[in-house]
Amino acid sequence: MSVRVAVVGTGRMGAAMAGRLRAQGVPVTVFNRTAERAAAVAARTGADLAPSARAAATAAEVVLVSLADDAAVEAAYTGDDGLVAGLRAGTVVADTSTVDPRTALRLGDLVRDAGGAHLDAPVSGSVPVVERGELTVLAGGDAADLDRARPVLDRLAARVVHVGPAGAGATIKLAVNGIVHALNQALSEALVLAEASGVDRATAYDVFAASVVGGPFVQYKRAAFVDPENASAAFTLDLVGKDLDLLLALAGRGGVPVRQAEVNRAAVAAASAAGFGDRDMSAVAAHLRQLRS
CATH class of the missing domain: 3.40.50.720 (NAD(P)-binding Rossmann-like Domain)
Known part of the structure; x- marks a missing residue:
């Protein structure tokens, strides 16, 4: 080439x-x-x-x-x-x-x-x-x-x-990332809920990965969620916040209600304010554990 x-x-x-x-x-x-x-x-x-x-x-x-x-x-x-x-x-x-x-x-x-x-x-x-x-x-x-x-x-x-045409790539990427960040939030909540109810963390994650929700995101984020102390920041929570801000601005210009994105943005903001902003996006789960302790 x-x-x-x-x-x-x-x-x-x-x-x-x-x-x-x-x-x-x-x-x-x-x-x-x-x-x-x-x-x-x-x-x-x-x-x-x-x-x-x-x-x-x-x-x-x-x-x-x-x-x-x-x-x-x-x-x-x-x-x-x-x-x-x-x-x-x-x-x-x-x-x-x-x-x-x-x-x-x-x-x-x-x-x-x-x-x-x-x-x-x-x-x-x-x-x-x-x-x-x-x-x-x-x-x-x-x-x-x-x-x-x-x-x-x-x-x-x-x-x-x-x-x-020009602009369509940037637009669809924000739409995709809105789904990714929703998955991240849902996965964090489900994992911490299972743990708090007495289910072993790794076992719970194995169940999620083997279930109908076990798509590529769940598969490749396993190490980050199961062993967060040793997880490198593949994509930080601060960057998640940036993405969601762009998505919310785009939705505002188009008059599209995006309630889940709004809730997810608030959750990410709270985690970042608690000191998790430079951690991997999976640190939403660590923040939830901190809130219940």
Whole structure:
């Protein structure tokens, strides 16, 4: 594969994407605002290291963006050292970040004005899923632009879904995450309820996993729920709160009542205020245990 890729943002998901692509022999350049993090990824994977998002984009035909929130995404795109300033004509920017659809539309316009193409292409899946190349990509934008990015995305994903025009990818990702965060809340409550009634935690979880509700989320979160003291933060509660804020804002603009999301947001806010914000999302269960003690 001769397409050169830039990865802007080397947090957990971005680092995993860079590693997966390098393992497939794809030439990759990485940039991260915290330079040490990108340097570590470059050293581990053999990727090239760029001093700025602009420099990373200049070296690439496909730019993957993986950042935590709207502010970080905006900073990576704009300014003299932003990726938009470094785009070559025809470069495709596939943004895998979870952001407000309005942010995706605004930044997509900047990319197109600079001669590039833009996809809001958030992903469904965790770091191990990236490493296996089994993500689901939810792409909004022009179908022809998606086709040009597919040789890269297909190395990361088992399924690439073109969900509609620009903004549709960002929108459907918020809808998906609303379900994920509802599952997280329901699973936390059910597990702590079973424990409080005398059922062994691991046994209760085994029952959930073997039942009709035992879908992929329940399966891959088992270790985090059963052994929370040794769980790494795959996705923090503070980021859950960010997602739910974006979902609630989107629902407000559309006049859609989302009562469960409102309740879930309040529960996450309470857990974060109690000191669990930087813990894995499964720490909702730990907060519930704290409340009953």
